[in-house]
Amino acid sequence: MIYFAPEARRRYADLGLSGRAGYFASRSAAFGRASADLVISTFYNFNPGFVRKAIDGAWDAATPQQVLDARHAAASEALRRAEIHELPALGEVVALTRRAVEAACEHVQGRPLFAAHAALPWPEEPVLQLWHAQTLLREFRGDGHVACLLSEGLGGLESLILHAATGEVPVDFLKASRAWPADEWADTAERLRSRGLLDGDALSPEGGRLRQHIEDRTDRLALPAYAALGDADCERLAELASPFGRKVVDAGLLKVG
Template identity: 40%
Template sequence: MSHPQAKTHRMSEFTESIGTVTFSGIPNEGFLALGMRNYWDGYFAGRAAPLGLAPAEVVHAVFYNFADGEVARHIPWVWGKTTPEEAIAVRERGSAAALRQMIGDLADSSGLARAADLATRAAVSAPIEGRALYAGLRALAVPEEPVARLWHAATLLREHRGDGHNIALAAHGIGGTEAHVLCALAHGMRPEEFGRIHHLPKPQLAAVIDGLRDRGLVNAAGGFTDTGRATRERIETLTDELAAPAYDVLSVAELDELIAGLEPICAAVDAAGD
């Protein structure tokens, strides 16, 4: 069953809220306890773990949007401190604990359990082809505890959409660092201020921006051209279209119920994040 793009895009906002609790304090503390040197060690260990002992080059390709050399500072070093199996367990345990802390009494509500069930049905039904990270996550056991199950489902849906986003970027000839520049401009920020690329050496970032300018996507002042804005809009639309099949398994009423059930949960998560 095909659903309106507005609804499937709304689901992407919800899965982003829930899925990214993985990158908060409690999961990070769990990874530091394993001997990780910093936040990014834990990030790469936890997120790459479903790929097994993949080399840095493979993780770089799958994650798509890190600058050259960034993955290799952590992979394979982290596998000298933990295993993919342990990293998966620490990530799930810490993420479920963080989500439970953020949403309070909602964690034990029947509404959350129902949302977890509906989200899981969608999360395990999406197409795997071309989605390497999603496929790795699909191979993992689905948690039984409702809060952990909801987090797991949101992570599956988030990474499925992310894999599709990489497909859309590649189809439009946009590299990972270039994607961050376009994202910064879409949010009204200068690329030098954007969190995922502000740390890059100035000449390296300037070269990326110059390349986008040479292709007519960025103007002389460093903002979007009409072509650049239209290109990003096409990428975002294609990303939504590639994510939509995950929800085909749900009826109209079920997707509406899932959206309604996630509204208060994600509002609590977002408020905790603020």
């Protein structure tokens, strides 16, 4: 939710980070003064030129620590607006997710975004502890997903187009947020059709099988975090976490724009 919450945009703008600079700087600030090349390599499916333009001058406007502080303050403000801090199961959900994160921390190799965020100190506020834990679990899975895409020979734009072809996310949102030129998108889509992975703008049966294979492998790579909880506590976490997700959605924290 931190990438959509207006609280975050306002705080980044106060630091002089406007537009997408706030997104790229805030997510990469755990690296320190991350170069555009580092952001391009770890964020994977964004147009490299777009990333360079957004990150250029970001660390002259604000230090990584200032950006991290703004990100945490925005997360706290937004989640409190959603009344996450009032949910009675907060303490148990924090404990379960932190156990999962601590298990994941035994597997940092090859997971740069996760490793960078795992090195940050844990917040003291319970609602921020939960947000930090969820951020870490997200990056843990995300780094594994990138590894799967690489192993299947899918570049950033190819993976993005296949994602769009599932219909799970509006294609206009993906085009606008990742900022690939229309001609590059069209040319890459045609190459995917020639490989038999697309049927028009939708996944072909072969493309669907490849997507499912990648998702299944990604899930397997994320298992070390959740295996530490065992089946019973994973089910308990899923049960307890449902009202948290509902409050985030109801508060509009996932709305674009």
